[in-house]
Amino acid sequence: MNTNAFALRHIGPRENDQKLMLQTVNADSIEQLISETVPAPIRLKKELQLDEAMTEYEYSNHINTLSKLNKTYKTYIGLGYHPTILPAVIQRNVLENPGWYTAYTPYQAEIAQGRLEALLNFQTMITDLTGMELANASLLDESTAAAEAMSLLFSVRARDQKKAGICKFFVSDAILPQTLSLLQTRATPIGIELVIGTEATFDFSSDFFGAILQYPGKDGQITDIKTFIEKANANNIKVAVAADILSLVKLEAPGKFGADVVVGTTQRFGIPMGYGGPHAAYFATKEAYKRDIPGRIIGVTKDANGNRALRMALQTREQHIKRDKATSNICTAQVLLAVMAGMYAVYHGPKGLTFIANKVHNAASTLADALTKMGIEQVNTAFFDTIQLKANASVVKTIAEQREVNFYYPNDTTVTVSLNETTSVKDLNEIISIFAEAETKPAVTIDGFTDANNIQNSIQRQTSFLTLDVFNTHHSETELMRYVKGLERKDLALNHSMIALGSCTMKLNAASEMLPLSNPNWGSIHPFVPIDQAEGYQQMLKALEDQLTEITGFAGTSLQPNSGAQGEYAGLMVIRAYHESREDHHRNICLIPSSAHGTNPASAVMAGMKVVVTKADENGNIDIDDLREKAELHKDNLAALMVTYPSTHGVYESGIKNITQIIHDNGGQVYMDGANMNAQVGLTNPGNIGADVCHLNLHKTFAIPHGGGGPGVGPICVAKQLVPFLPSNPVIKTGGDQAITAISAAPFGSALVCLISYGYIKMLATEGLKKSTEIAILNANYIKHRLQGAYETLYSGEQGRAAHEMIIDCRPFKENGIEVVDIAKRLMDYGFHAPTVSFPVAGTMMIEPTESESKAEMDRFCDAMISIRKEIDAASKDDDNNPLKNAPHTLAMLTSDEWLLPYSREKAAYPLDYVIDNKFWPSVRRVDDAYGDRNLFCTCAPIEAYVEAN
Incomplete structure (x- = not known):
């Protein structure tokens, strides 16, 4: 066993387990399984060309060395970004947890x-x-x-x-x-x-x-x-x-x-x-x-x-x-x-925030007074943290950068200085000395911040804020640590059990990928510093772009979109720009399959396109005849097709190359949704299937954690003809020579978390990435086979295989009075988060185990699902007093003196033996969504307020 190999740690099933799983799915080898799953015409003809895999130790040294190429100057650029002080208790207990x-x-x-x-x-x-x-x-x-x-x-x-x-x-x-x-x-x-x-x-x-x-x-x-x-x-x-x-x-x-x-x-x-x-x-x-x-x-x-x-x-x-x-x-x-x-805000409270805001304002006021005394004109008549100074910008810039200080220079005669909570008296004296040297004037020395008010009376804050107990209680580290831990205990995350959400790819977020995020050499860089101060970032981001370009089979990449939805929009806007560059301004029809995620049609409308929906056939695949008919009908105005591959139904459609060719023959471009890219890496790619642009969910396929619902990153990779239109930024130039305007605020989007995907690819490399995809497919098919007889799989490929995910049909259970949501809630009692519910087909579950889950964990999940099926069989439409309808069961229920349910407490809380060893307790019973929508409360007012209102 090569303990240096990161793939060994990232991929869940051990080699012996893989052999047993292959027996279960009736395949002699991984290669046989893949050949029966992925259509031969779209398989890659050669291996990905990536650097040799690093060990975790090698990567740690590499990323630390790279971080030192970033120059961590004192930065007063502002423009919406400021140095901050992250309390260590939040760093350790939230960011690193x-x-x-x-x-x-x-x-x-x-x-x-x-x-x-x-x-x-x-x-x-x-x-x-x-x-x-x-x-x-x-x-x-x-x-x-x-x-x-x-x-x-x-x-x-x-x-x-x-x-x-x-x-x-x-x-x-x-x-x-x-x-x-x-x-x-x-x-x-x-x-x-x-x-x-x-x-x-x-x-x-x-x-x-x-x-x-x-x-x-x-x-x-x-x-x-x-x-x-x-x-x-x-x-x-x-x-x-x-x-x-x-x-x-x-x-x-x-x-x-x-x-x-x-x-x-x-x-x-x-x-x-x-x-x-x-x-x-x-x-x-x-x-x-x-x-x-x-x-x-x-x-x-x-x-x-x-x-x-x-x-x-x-x-x-x-x-x-x-x-x-x-x-x-x-x-x-x-x-x-x-x-x-x-x-x-909880940690500092209203008094702490007031102290910080006063410190920042007093620092700016102190600096403004000192520079005015030196004869340097300060333009702003009212300000909070930023002063605007008349000076020779190029001279100031030269001296400042020699002193490792950054200001903002909006024009040749103006310098702005934005102060922040890290600013000290020593920092102010350094700033003053820079201007003194630039203006050849004697420097004023300050000994401390002066109390000041440079905000007009008419807009000074009069309204109180953060008056609730939660903002006025947890001000010691002990109290905040316990508060954060108390909340954490109410949440089921990947550190407890598998989250097999179809289309969401909840894989391992390795510690070695996450650790660099806490390094100040990465964290303290302003997005608008001169490029030569961010050499570590530039090398890392360029390498990641190249990695993603190679993996997708395209010609260029933009990392700017900072979510999957932004990636969709960016891809369509690049297609729009391409058509306009060819004087095809009229091309505005976007074909979208009926099974597509809701963001697809929403993104198309935002990009100024008209949505035309194409049908699915009885197997859940794109109806190619209907697609051809609509493409030909709209050929004069066809802009794009939006397609997910493998399909939203978890199937590699064998006709995908035919589909992309139909679109190209009728003047359109093909946008591929990258939600299911975890089933492609190393085996096929968007370029190979004939797409022109795809977005990638780095928070899915490339290991950025979901973070409870974000952050996400959604870069786009494009074919050669679309490279000139990749998005730019007004402060730091990015993109192509015919770049569209910005898609997100920062030049490279959420650059800090791109470190995670960079590390993921660096440590897995060609062989590890391909192996990950293969095991993701094996794991999905293993669950499919283990659930046979208990649940029907809704869609399969031409040889009966699932891709990296599969849909089970829960609609027949309505005969027993059981809805898919009841299964989702009952899974909580077994210690699992439900798979994706009712998407893309109502009344179903879409299961995606990813490559990171072990055979033992998948067996626990399958045992739970099979046990639930037995509970479904025992349920009756005429009596909803059963474990599924009452799920989830809380600790308060189980420890109550009264128990009037027709099944035992043990059946409710510990339906299988493995649950005893690792019980997760839901903190509330089933929530009432309709009540909450009828009575909308979206702040943490005291509970009495809700009671009184209703």
């Missing part, structure tokens, strides 16, 4: 109450600081949140007869440059006209449906948003405000002035800059817009016993339900980062 980072999206609320509470804290923090009525559980970054705000206001406008047909949207010229670029990207396809100008000269005419302001502005100036919003409201113009979350401790909440939406980033709340991400954006709005708000909302409801419980609310408004009628394709959040930011 697999109990938090390996959990899945909280669709199964009963085993996610801890994460849901942490997100409710986050939402409460946001509504308090913004003064809004409702906040979601985070978005991807500030710029995409601003674009979502514009889309929401545009959607609201459509319901206002007075604004019918109005398409102009005002953008303050103080907006962050990356946000402006993203607004431009998102506006054009859906017919919004951006008008950029100064707030002071805006005429508030009826030609505008909305506006967005930056608070404070990109240069640090705080404008009178109160007056602007009042005038806008008087003229029926909706206003969004992009606000610095820490500044809102000292600035009055925009909601108090009548803002309709407030967005921003919570990066300042202890999250490392990480060369651009991941960071949790926030989105807050009025309750009147609750059906339009993008992303997830955590709400309060009750469980089967009437006790308070949490769950994701109002899911019927999301893209997976609304599809092409959705106003957003967002299906994720930045949960792990939102949890960390929320815990930062």
